[in-house]
Amino acid sequence: MFGFINCNKPTDWSSRDAVNIVQGHLRGKKVKVGHCGTLDPLADGVLVIGVGAAAKLVPYVHQCGKCYRGQFRLGEETETGDIEVSPTKFPEDPVPTRASIEAACPTFLGDIKQVPPAYSAIKINGRRAYKMARKGLDVEVPPRQVFIESLKVIQYEYPNLELEIVCGTGTYIRTLGMDLARNLGTHAVMTGLQRKRVGEFFIDQAVPIEQIREQPLEQLLQPAALGVSHLPQVIVDANQHLDLVHGKLLDEVEVLSPKSQYATIPVADQESEPQHVAAMDQAGRLVAILAKQGQRWKVKKCLVTEVWRGDES
Missing domain, CATH: 2.30.130.10 (PUA domain)
Structure with missing residues (x-):
């Protein structure tokens, strides 16, 4: 057992849920399993799972470029940045044109500073930020540097906006959409997210959970070299x-x-x-x-x- 599974994680599943399916095949065997980059339950798409010695390569897969499709609704905002809670609406916000959105996108290319949301899995003094935020504690998340290779408008019909983002590790897509909206004088909430690619692992080649559950893992493993x-x-x-x-x-x-x-x-x-x-x-x-x-x-x-x-x- 040595390689990666390109899993197509569905929405409403945690990354851990997908790993548990793989581990179910390996019950009683001393085989390591690890996923390469968490996808929130709201998100679907490519989740790379390392099996056996390939689990040692998780930090290197994190370095790979990633491609996302994010859906946003302008003129609304939530404290989580997504639709986990009911949004606050801002009817007085201006309505950006597609041209103005596309003109603002280059502002966010290259190395940029980003403040992740308080409702994130980042650890602050050893504690998960989202756990503290849900307890009503004030959470001050320090800014981090991320790398954005490209940011494109795929579809736009106000208030719905779809973006395609190619980026490096550690990028928060909901924060990127909110920052873009703020640049345009409005607000945004992320309504959907799909990870289209992690390095050489593509969504159109990803294996659904049902297939992982039913098929021998040996038939699903991709070469470890793809991850590096x-x-x-x-x-x-x-x-x-x-x-x-x-x-x-x-x-x-x-x-x-x-x-x-x-x-x-x-x-x-x-x-x-x-x-x-x-x-x-x-x-x-x-x-x-x-x-x-x-x-x-x-x-x-x-x-x-x-x-x-x-x-x-």
């Missing part, structure tokens, strides 16, 4: 792979560019020397994540201990 396709790569032969398994350092090797065209990483980071690379064996399998140590590479995470030697006897 945004990382530079090195190719190791059987002897180098064995050295890595034994914890030895790898001498200077050729570092290849990332294969993925869907990585969403700020340009400044792309220009810096890579600190982590994906080590692939000659069969094209991901075998380890390596970290730079001087001019050599050390094992950060060893994923495959079985060394492939091709046609050797």
Whole structure:
């Protein structure tokens, strides 16, 4: 068991609910399972689930670019930013034109500061913000830097607005929609959200919960390499792979560019020397994540201990 499941999480399900279905297949087996990026019950779409050693790769999948479709209703607002509670309406708000919305979108591109909503899963002094907010406590959420690659208007008929967002990790789509509305002199509440893509995992290839429940997991697993396709790569032969398994350092090797065209990483980071690379064996399998140590590479995470030697006897 080693790979990712591209799950199409339905609305009204938590990310944990989807993971529980996978774990149900593995009852009695010592196989790790972890999801890569929480989707709120309001949201549906791509939820990447790491199985076996691939669960170690969750932090790297978090780095992948993501694509969302968010639906908003202008002229309304809630304290949660979505329709979990009844909205307050602002009938005196101006009605933006589509042209004015599209003109405001570039303001939010690149590295921007964003204040996540108080009703979020962010931890403040070790406590979840939403738990404190629901108890009526004042929650001051610090701003965070996020990266927005693109922001497009897909449909607009006042008061309903649909946006497509390509962004980096940690972005709150409801906050982005609210900030855009504020820029236009109005308010907004998020009414729906779908995650269309996480790195190389796309919604049109995602597996519904019913299929995960009924089908053997082995038939649903995608290669672990898909989860780190945004990382530079090195190719190791059987002897180098064995050295890595034994914890030895790898001498200077050729570092290849990332294969993925869907990585969403700020340009400044792309220009810096890579600190982590994906080590692939000659069969094209991901075998380890390596970290730079001087001019050599050390094992950060060893994923495959079985060394492939091709046609050797």
